Amino acid sequence: MAKQQKTAITPTRAEDYPEWYQQVIKGAELAENSPVRGCMVIKPWGYGIWERLQRQLDDRIKATGHENAYFPLLIPLSFMEREAEHVEGFAKECAVVTHHRLEERDGKLHPAGELEEPMIIRPTSETIIGDTFAKWVQSYRDLPLLINQWANVMRWEMRTRLFLRTSEFLWQEGHTVHATEEEAVEETLKMLEVYRELAEEVVAMPVIVGEKSIGERFPGADMTYSIEGMMQDGKALQAATSHYLGQNFSKAAGIRFLDEGGELQYGYTTSWGMSTRMIGGLVMSHGDDDGLRVPPKLAPKQVIILPVIPKDEHRNEVLEYCRELEKDIAALSYDDEKVRVSIDARDIRGGEKSWQWVKRGAPLRIEVGPRDIAEQKAVLYRRDQGPKDKEFCEKRALINRIPALLQEVHENLFQQAAQFRDQHIRTDITSAAQLREYFTDGDEDSLKGFIRAPWCEEQETEATLAEMKLSVRCIPLQQEQGGTCILTGKKAEREAIISRAY
């Protein structure tokens, strides 16, 4: 029996996937639980990834003609009452503000100053933004109205997990108004495509782009679309959504405009969002048993230079060589930005330091010791390869290769995830019985994957799936043929992706 290799993360993915997830986040110093139930503290390395994700998406949101704005954190209860399905969807999990000051009694603080109307902390902002849009939109000349907001939102989740499901999370929410249904649907799909591009070209996470089933729609939407990634335990993660809201919210908020013919019409609205949940997807797409692997476009540091100083007499020489290397690398560009490179000259053991960067997932590490200097060399480690795989490089050649290496790491991460995903999509399961058998074989955390099969799209069948702890993740936009519904045996126009999900 082969000697088991020691890994930086305990347990491994195979041993205990949910616990591995927590340990990768801890090892990479991405985030931690806070004393406030379900709210996390996002630590600098995790927040640095979020900032880059924000910048990448924000650039794309602006390039497609949207402008950022900011709306209130609090929503009066009466606003929530205006859209019945919407309140149904969010009433069970929202933080309610009822007082506006504190009073000391018996040496303790108590809420005081009761509000006439309680307010909730926004779980999403359709209602409060809709109220403002009703004032901004008067004529067809005011349309389309294309607005985005970066904000924190709160949903009082009962079972929380860092990044994947937290009471407070950070996100962007786009909200638009259009004169016609056609335009609004086009917008919904345009932003869905922006999310696909972000996921695949920035996060290096392959996704399936599709339409949500009725049961999985956003509360109040006519249509919901999503991008779905496959995590390394075979479960699906909904990584972003885009909703066509029809006239539901414009009727609730009174968003009306005079059309070119002078008739008063309700606008057609959309909303779409991407959140810190994406970082959970990143961890579960690319993490390995040694920790996180950050896709290069998102890495707060893309290249880490580690000076190796066996004796104190080498210090100056090694550090100077490292600083030159850093300067040369910092002058390079990758993905239209300067390469982010740092020397880690902290005075701690070299092994400990290296492993920290492995666990954090910096794409490239370069070690430099006294002997490398003599030969004008350096040692390269790539995070997409084994932690001990190294390459001795001529210094100048290495510098020149950095942008290409970063792109290679990006592509490798994408390819590895795509290959894993494609190997775990089954298209040969044709009945509910087979479906049940497949998913009940082994324990609940055993690696399964996605089933792609024809589905009749009848809402009642979603309950059957729910009993098996499964759901329709999406009806992919790319369809080849329909067939016989896996659940009912009826004729099915389209195929669906069915799986376990986060």
Add this chain to the structure above:
Amino acid sequence: MAKQQKTAITPTRAEDYPEWYQQVIKGAELAENSPVRGCMVIKPWGYGIWERLQRQLDDRIKATGHENAYFPLLIPLSFMEREAEHVEGFAKECAVVTHHRLEERDGKLHPAGELEEPMIIRPTSETIIGDTFAKWVQSYRDLPLLINQWANVMRWEMRTRLFLRTSEFLWQEGHTVHATEEEAVEETLKMLEVYRELAEEVVAMPVIVGEKSIGERFPGADMTYSIEGMMQDGKALQAATSHYLGQNFSKAAGIRFLDEGGELQYGYTTSWGMSTRMIGGLVMSHGDDDGLRVPPKLAPKQVIILPVIPKDEHRNEVLEYCRELEKDIAALSYDDEKVRVSIDARDIRGGEKSWQWVKRGAPLRIEVGPRDIAEQKAVLYRRDQGPKDKEFCEKRALINRIPALLQEVHENLFQQAAQFRDQHIRTDITSAAQLREYFTDGDEDSLKGFIRAPWCEEQETEATLAEMKLSVRCIPLQQEQGGTCILTGKKAEREAIISRAY
């Protein structure tokens, strides 16, 4: 008598300054009141200014070694109780969350699911961040800990005014821990200098840098410093603050570290913040009777090209000339970024369109009509000059001058504000009686300014000033000599700035 010139903003500053402020914000489409009491909607042009202010400050915060992170929106009441002065300062104005879901009864929504411990929406985050820092800091090797957060905060203000005082506002709050008092004080002053640089070099707002009096300190701080600008009604605006917190918050939260000698010590902490209030300061520093004037480094659009199309047959030719101009200008750089230029080709009256950009305060406007094209010319309007002052320019020469023109506008705005400020600082008032006489001459909104005078720094004297609706704005860091206290006649070591304030 000279004919009164028509202005784009009614009333003018001289007629009714507070109303002028509201009208400038409305005319520039910066923000508006929301249905949630005291919370504003920040509109795209206002948010665009904020985004640039954020980027400018964020770059400086990072360049001084700080990292961004994110902490919970909610703070348990028990955390607030830990620092007595702090809770005293914020208890009277905070939003309290008491329930975590809504229930429908009698066709209406009601709060349900009472929390065991109520929580407040952060008015500032010393207590919740302190709790986390207590875990992060163990040894002197963990120090200094240099963290910043961009966030929304909430203070339930009774009298609100867009940007200047709102229940919810956006800000950054830096929080740091140091091993020694000396280092922490150095940090406090370093960030104060960052704020001065931001105010003067980015917002073009001259400020006085100084120490706050005891009565004006942040609740729980040992020392508070601020930058104070003079608005065009002579009142002071505190535009950012930096606090040395001593060991008060580290004792409250238990932030302790083992020093190099193996002794357990409490850390020394600082905090410092800049908020959307700065935009209120920008409006009141640079706005004129025709609307806003945005300092070029913050303008979402720095150059607006306005095509003049007298007849439809000119349309293509004019638009093509404008597009070329736009392309050439967009290739230029100013303040290390590409120049932000746009064509406004909306199909509305030219006069209305021009005035919109005057009111929004775009630094440069360029008009192009058919006759300009024949001569390869264009017409330049600068927002730092009169709205009708124009310059006929040779196209190529104009393009080449754009970066320098933007810098000229920046410097002009700064100079105008500095000159106004310096003309309204009086140093010849030497007694409380004179002070009272000066400030009670005319109505409450009449233009006064700052008094600079020796002050004994005794806290009781602040009440005397409060009776006169005045306060010590700061004790400037730059001191020449002390003298006899303006209020008590005692010996005074330093001079103070005394004025009305926002």
